[in-house]
Amino acid sequence: MLKKKRLLIYIILQMVTTGKKSGDLTTPVSNWYGVTIENDNVIAIKLMFNNFSGEIPDEIGELTKLENLTLSSNQLTGKLPASISNFSNLRTLSIFGYRLFGAIPNNIGNLSNLEELILANKSFYGQLPNSITKLDNLNTLF
Numbered sequence: 001m002l003k004k005k006r007l008l009i010y011i012i013l014q015m016v017t018t019g020k021k022s023g024d025l026t027t028p029v030s031n032w033y034g035v036t037i038e039n040d041n042v043i044a045i046k047l048m049f050n051n052f053s054g055e056i057p058d059e060i061g062e063l064t065k066l067e068n069l070t071l072s073s074n075q076l077t078g079k080l081p082a083s084i085s086n087f088s089n090l091r092t093l094s095i096f097g098y099r100l101f102g103a104i105p106n107n108i109g110n111l112s113n114l115e116e117l118i119l120a121n122k123s124f125y126g127q128l129p130n131s132i133t134k135l136d137n138l139n140t141l142f
Contacts, residue, residue: 029042033047034046034047034050036068041065042063042065042066043065043066043067043068043089044066044067044068044069044070045063045066045068045069045070045071046068046070047070047071047074048070048071048072048073048074048094049072049073049074050074051074051075052071052074052075052076053074053075053076053077054076054077054078055076055077055078055079056071056076056078056080056081056095057081058081058082058083059083060081060083060084061081061082061083061084061085061086061087062083062086063087064086064087064088064089065089066087066089066090067089067090067091067092067113068090068091068092069084069087069090069092069093069094069095070092070094070095071094071095072094072095072096072118073096075099076095076099076100077099077100077101078100078101078102079100079101079102079103080095080100080102080104080105080119081105082105082107084105084108084111085105085107085108085110085111087111088110088111088112088113089113090111090113090114091113091114091115091116091137092114092115092116092118093111093114093116093117093118093119094116094118094119095118095119096118096119096120096142099123100119100123100124101123101124101125102123102124102125103124103125103126103129104119104124104126104128104129104132105129106129106131107129107131108129108131108132108135109129109130109131109132109133109134109135110131110134111135112134112135112136112137113137114135114137114138115137115138115139115140116138116139116140117132117135117138117140117141117142118140118142119142120142
């Protein structure tokens with residue numbers, strides 16, 4: 001668990017924890033606001049409206065058991081990391097915010113369990129990747 005805690009600390013620090021609820025990163029991960037642990041794995045990061053800034057680091061893809069990644073309504077910048085395709089258990093991906101930009105990664109179709117994809121952002125460009133048609137469980141696309 002220590003390696004996972006260090007990884008989470010790295011990810012959160014990369015997004016510059018200036019948020020209202022960033023909490024004390026020295027406490028056990030299971031006590032962190034917005035982080036859910038199950039069977040010693042991080043399964044959810046729900047940090048909406050937390051005033052994070054910076055880019056979403058590529059290392060976030062190492063949290064392969066993640067089922068919910070919700071970072072919406074922060075001040076995140078940059079592109080969506082391609083490593084999000086590592087989340088084979090992901091059911092919810094909500095990362096809308098008006099400072100993210102670029103194309104939606106082509107490998108988004110690898111998220112075979114995805115039910116909700118919320119990327120509403122006027123700064124994303126290009127067409128939806130063809131791989132999105134492989135998301136058979138997708139109920140919400142916004």
